[in-house]
Each structure stands twice: as structure tokens, then as C-alpha cells.
Amino acid sequence: MRHDHLLSAGQLTRGDIEAVLDRAADLADDPGAVGERHADRLLALCFFEPSTRTKMSFDTAMKRLGGDTVDMGPVESSSVKKGESLADTVRVIEGYADGIVLRHPSEGAAKLASQFVDVPVVNAGDGAGQHPSQTLLDLYTMRERAGLDDLTVGIMGDLKYGRTVHSLASALTNFDARMHFISPESLRLPHGVQFDLHDAGARLREHTDLDDVLSELDVLYVTRIQRERFPDENEYQQVAGEYQIDAGTLERARDDLTVMHPLPRVDEIAPDVDATDHAAYFAQAHNGVPVRMALLDELLGGDAATDGGAGR
Amino acid sequence: MSDPERELRVSKIRNGTVIDHISGGQALNVLAILGIDGSEGVGVSIGMNVPSDKLGTKDVLKVEDRELSQGEVDVLSLLAPEATVNIVREFEVVEKKRVERPERVVGLLTCPNHNCITNQDEPVESAFEVVDDGVRCEFCGEIVREDIGDHLAVH
Numbered sequence A: 001m002r003h004d005h006l007l008s009a010g011q012l013t014r015g016d017i018e019a020v021l022d023r024a025a026d027l028a029d030d031p032g033a034v035g036e037r038h039a040d041r042l043l044a045l046c047f048f049e050p051s052t053r054t055k056m057s058f059d060t061a062m063k064r065l066g067g068d069t070v071d072m073g074p075v076e077s078s079s080v081k082k083g084e085s086l087a088d089t090v091r092v093i094e095g096y097a098d099g100i101v102l103r104h105p106s107e108g109a110a111k112l113a114s115q116f117v118d119v120p121v122v123n124a125g126d127g128a129g130q131h132p133s134q135t136l137l138d139l140y141t142m143r144e145r146a147g148l149d150d151l152t153v154g155i156m157g158d159l160k161y162g163r164t165v166h167s168l169a170s171a172l173t174n175f176d177a178r179m180h181f182i183s184p185e186s187l188r189l190p191h192g193v194q195f196d197l198h199d200a201g202a203r204l205r206e207h208t209d210l211d212d213v214l215s216e217l218d219v220l221y222v223t224r225i226q227r228e229r230f231p232d233e234n235e236y237q238q239v240a241g242e243y244q245i246d247a248g249t250l251e252r253a254r255d256d257l258t259v260m261h262p263l264p265r266v267d268e269i270a271p272d273v274d275a276t277d278h279a280a281y282f283a284q285a286h287n288g289v290p291v292r293m294a295l296l297d298e299l300l301g302g303d304a305a306t307d308g309g310a311g312r
Numbered sequence B: 001m002s003d004p005e006r007e008l009r010v011s012k013i014r015n016g017t018v019i020d021h022i023s024g025g026q027a028l029n030v031l032a033i034l035g036i037d038g039s040e041g042v043g044v045s046i047g048m049n050v051p052s053d054k055l056g057t058k059d060v061l062k063v064e065d066r067e068l069s070q071g072e073v074d075v076l077s078l079l080a081p082e083a084t085v086n087i088v089r090e091f092e093v094v095e096k097k098r099v100e101r102p103e104r105v106v107g108l109l110t111c112p113n114h115n116c117i118t119n120q121d122e123p124v125e126s127a128f129e130v131v132d133d134g135v136r137c138e139f140c141g142e143i144v145r146e147d148i149g150d151h152l153a154v155h
């Protein structure tokens, strides 16, 4: 992967993605394969929004690579609270660390950060924008469960604000995948994302009802519909209820359907799905560590060229 | 043919730029894009909603003692794709500039997405990629197709 930063899934080619997934598979088998070359390296974790999960996953990955992390801590106790710009914050942190993982509530934050620093920036979520490292682990999981060729994927829930959805859809255009987007009318994919998908020649259809396509799907990727997207509680309850699944729903699906979710879930997947063969979301979460190890290994680079990284 | 056009031609300028065939009603936005608000002291004549064979109605602008650069002309194309730009010296048209769509526009537009990082007091200029039927924020991906003039970051 010849990139300085990972800002959006759209920058990734099929070759880039496969290189990371292959490397992740190697590292999952043998975490020591990376050797000592990250031993003196520090990764800065800059989370301007609370997200223990993604942060822990990056923290674990960096430590498993033999490096260490420094954590900006919660925004409430940082200079940001005093009105410091993001551009200033990352320029200061650049002096502390060899790479920056950034989660921020504004779209485009990681792109902006990347323009002010020379160390690699990983976008760990920018508002309703992108979350490309999540996409890599999603694809890793899909490849393990269903393969990435001749794939029919349903993506359901909050498609408007769901950054994991935007990144995943964009990355899937590299593969032989048919995409079905299932959401309430008010939470359809944004124009900008649709524009890119059409531009990439994606085969996609939009639906408001899961039953229209459930029986065709190899993978169903479920996301949370958040209460704050709706003006009132009643409307939320009514709409969100139509996009929740349970074991009964899945009786109408193919036996080998894989159900995924970026987690945390609330009630969009009932607990009775967990025990079925469909459920892949916990394995998916676990895959975050080897995939982020592979990603950081690539981005932080170093001796990669002489250390088994040939051909990447 | 139409009297208003003849009248506008009468008020020839000695030196400067004549921008003709601006879509009707866009002249003030074109001035804003060019950063002209009258305070520079240059003479500006504006003809708005003048009858036009080609456009129905059109706007015409004459800016004295200022020759638009190709960059300015390109930016203008976003608001007035049909515009023609003539550079005038000593009452003669010495150059006709072609209006071509630029590949990107920097610092000129404000992103309509309020949650975009470019709207958060950061030390960056907005940047938009010009796409088939509009412009697209390089930071957040928001697409502006219509009423681009409403998103001018001026001045």
C-alpha cells in the first residue's frame, strides 16, 4: 500500500486491500512475524469523540506490534477545550509520535490533519464521513466467511450518517459485489456517496424493506439507527423497529447468510441471533486487532522493503 | 434588435473587461466571485436581465481598468458557463478569453455541510473538485449542484 495516510476507503485499490488482508491473516497466525521493527515506535491516539472500542483495538494492535501508544485523553481535559484548532493539536502531537489515529466529530477532519503533519494519519472516524480501518476488518471478515467474489451484500440501517457504511460500500466497488441498501427513506445513502459508487460502476439497489432482498443475500451488514436522527420518540420507535432482526427474521434467509455489525449494537440484532451460524459480529470485532496490526505495519513502514514486504 | 442591448453597447469602456452572456440574475454573484464590491474605485456597469436570443435573459458586466486573468475566468465558468469574456484596450477588443471549467476551486466557496471541518475555524481554505454537474468538497464529499452562487465565501 503506497499511501502516506489512510483517510478514506476510496483511496484503496483491490491490491491495497488484499495486501492488508493477507498480512493480517499472517499476523493472526503468528503475531511475532513482524519482528522488532516497531519496538521504539509510538502511536498517538487522538479521540475527539468517545469510542473505547476502536481506541482499544488500535491500542492493542500497536502494542502487539511491539510498539506503544500515547493517548490524548478525553477532549474535556485537553487544550481543545480551550479552543485550540485541530490543525494546531495534530502539529503538536506530531512531535510526540510516529503516527496519529484520529477520531473526530467533523467530516473531513482526518484529511485536514493529514495536510498539517508528516507522520501517517489514520482516519478512525470523521463525523458521518468515513471509517476505513473498520472497513478493512469488515472485508477481512467477509473474505473469511463468504469470499469477496460473486458476493451479494445487504447493508441496512442508518445509511445516511453511518460512516462504516460509506467506507464499506466504497471499498466493495473493488470487488465483484452486488450491493443492496436497506433503510428508511430519511436515512438513505447521501448523494456524495452515491455519486462515488456510480462513478466506480457499482451495482446497487435501494430498498425500504429487508424482505425484498433477504433471501438473495450472502452477507447482511446491520448498523444502528440512532434516536437523535428522529424528531420524536414515537417516530423513532416506529421506524427503527422495521430495521431490527431476530432469529425468526433470518429463517427467511439463506442458511449460509453471514450477519455482521460494526458494534456496539443496541437492539437492531436480537440476542437470539447470537447463537445461530449467521452471527459473525463478535469474530468481526476480534479481527480488528490483526487487521489494524497489518495496517499500522504498512503505514508506519520502516524496514518493510527488506522485511518480507516485497511486492507491496 | 433589442434596444437594451444597443444601449449597453453605447457605453463602451476604454480599458477593462466585458463579460457578456452571464445567466440572467447572476451578475452580482459574478462580481462577488471576482471580489469586486465597488470599494476599489473601478468603474462597473451592470446590465441585468437584458433580453437575449441565446439565453432568454442575460446579464452583462463591464469592469473598467481591470483585465481578468484566465484563473478568474475559469472560476466564473461555474456560475456563468455561457459567459464570454472580452478584454478591451483603447476601446478595442484585444483578447477573447474562453471560459473553461477549472479542475478545482480553492477558497472561493463555503461548504454547505455545517459539520464539515472547513466550517470549524480551522486554518484551511475550502477546496472543491469540479465534477460533471457541480462541485464537490474535497474534505467532506458534499456535492453542490445548484445555486453555487449561494455558497460564495466572499469577501
Ligand SMILES: [Zn+2]
Pocket: A108, B111, B112, B113, B116, B117, B118, B137, B138, B139, B140, B141, B142
Ligand atoms: Zn465540506
